[in-house]
Amino acid sequence: MSEKGKGKYGIVEDVLKKGSKKVTPKETEAALKAFNDMTQELESLRTLSSNQGEGKKQIDKLKEENRKLMEESANLRMQRDEFRNRLSSIAGQKMTEGNSDIADLSDPFRPTNLAERFGQMYDDTWTQAYETLHNNAATDEWKIIDFLADIIKNVDDMCLRTSADQISKLGHYITDDLVSPKLQTEKGTFVASTTSIMQMDEKQKERVYKLLKEFRKSFATYAPRPLVEIFEKCYMEKIQQAWKISSYNADIRTFVSKCVEIIWLMKIQSPPMELLWQQSGDPCDKDRFAFYTKKGEKVERCVWPAVILHAGNGPLVSKGVIQGI
Incomplete structure (x- = not known):
């Protein structure tokens, strides 16, 4: 090497x-x-x-x-976000609880949105239904207007009654099981002969019914379709007979469906939203109603109702339409 x-x-x-x-x-x-x-x-x-x-x-x-x-x-970020959302939700509930004048912006069915949709319905589906009846049946203008108004009033009545009935039944069934428990066995349902000596106070009832109403709102979009069927079977035929209008085409059906959908969502608000009608001969309420084709100091007819946030002189959320004389 x-x-x-x-x-x-x-x-x-x-x-x-x-x-x-x-x-x-x-x-x-x-x-x-x-x-x-x-x-x-x-x-x-x-x-x-x-x-x-x-x-x-x-x-x-x-x-x-x-x-x-x-x-x-x-993990800390997830916990932070969860706490923030929960605090935001609690703050929103505290702010809106018992105060219908404050809108819950997280609610897709808040009153301002519903009022806007209801007002849009007058421009769209009401106008289409009116024109269809006027063109096809050549029926008198005011007869058509009163006929459509009658549909709205009956839908309002049905939704208000159904809403109250639902909450009453839910409250009864749920509280009954809570204060009087039952056991399902092979031999049947066992119910104790004794009942609780404790009774729900008013605050407890308020909390229960508030929770029930919030629970129902989560199912809000499921009810309108069967309610339309109920309305057609229980109300529509009588209305048609009363006004002698037999036509029930696609445009009328669409009008009914839209009325049921929006008015139902109005009636399950807490408190329920209110439709306000002026009567013939009343002084024109120019703050809450716009004029149809003629102005005046007194009401000839109420074409379309105003919407207020709740009964008892609630704030206006959508203007109605009247014909003046």
């Missing part, structure tokens, strides 16, 4: 090959120095290798700690 190939510690290999008799003191000294250098270098390499191993372990440890911190951070 050449000198270059042996490297810087080649002298050690040469000395070992020659043996003690052939090695000069100078070569021996050089070999010992090279050997010591080699030993130190090997020790340094071992230390470096050990440090690198420790460093890798430290990095792995830091990575694991970082992963745990990331998980904890994500």
Whole structure:
């Protein structure tokens, strides 16, 4: 092997090959120095290798700690968001509870939205139903207007009665089971002969009925379709007979469906929204009603009802339409 190939510690290999008799003191000294250098270098390499191993372990440890911190951070963010949503919901309930003048912006069926949809219905479905009846049946203008108004009034009556009946039944069934528990067995339903001596006070009843109304609102969109069928079977035929209008085409059916849908959502509000009609001969309420085709100081007919937030002189949320004289 050449000198270059042996490297810087080649002298050690040469000395070992020659043996003690052939090695000069100078070569021996050089070999010992090279050997010591080699030993130190090997020790340094071992230390470096050990440090690198420790460093890798430290990095792995830091990575694991970082992963745990990331998980904890994500959990804390989720808890923060949950607490914020709950606090927001509680604050909204506290603000709107018992105060119908304050809108709950998280409610898709809030009164302002319903009033806007009801007003839009006058421009769209009412107009289409009126024109269809006028063109097809050549019926008198005011007879058609009164006929459509009668549909709205009857839908309002049906929805109000159904809403009150629902809450009454729900309240009875739920509170009855709570204060008088029952057990279903193989032999039938077992009911205790004794009843609780405790009675629900007014505040408890208010809380129960408030929860029931909120629970019902979560099913709000399910009721209109069967209610339309009930209205057609129980009300519509009588209305048609009363006004001697036999036509019940697609436009009239659409008008009825829209009336039921929106008025039902109005009636399940807490408190229920109210439709306001002016009577013939009343002084024109120009603050709550717009004129149809003729202005005046007194009402000839009420074409379309105004909507107020609740009964008892509630705030106006949508104007009605009257014909003046």
